[in-house]
Amino acid sequence: MRLTRFTDVALRVLMRLAVVANEDPPTTREVAATMQVPYSHAAKVVARLQHLGLVEARRGRGGGLALTPAGRTASIGGLVRELEGPGDVVDCEGATPCPLRSDCRLRNALRAASEAFYASLDPLTVAELVSSPTGPLLIGISSGPPTDG
Secondary structure: OOOOHHHHHHHHHHHHHHHOOOOOOOOHHHHHHHHOOOHHHHHHHHHHHHHOOOEEEEOOOOOEEEEOHHHHHOEHHHHHHHHHOOOOOOOOOOOOOOOOOOOOHHHHHHHHHHHHHHHHHOOOEHHHHOOOOHHHHHHHHHOOOOOOO
């Protein structure tokens, strides 16, 4: 199973925000630069995370991004399910539908494997992802000067 780039960036944004809680809130541009992702992509991710109630964004002087309490305690499995959206690992119904699609054991096995993947992430929260050693490492890489991106 492979996550989309969007989900990967979203998880990293949440982790980044989880370790800067006691600092001045970073801007989307600063987060994008620190994570080395295009600003436009980071902005789309932040907008989606705001919509989900996981991130708060304030404009203007003293503004920036902050993780909400719901963002700190969000289940990684639930979040990945939400960001990845519904769908099977393989596309059995595509332009050329598979003739085995109605009773395929492979499709069912892949669906079960996918659910096991999500279930293994369900107990993890954003706060747990940034516990040591990850949190201190994130703080270290985020303390450098942001580049304009």
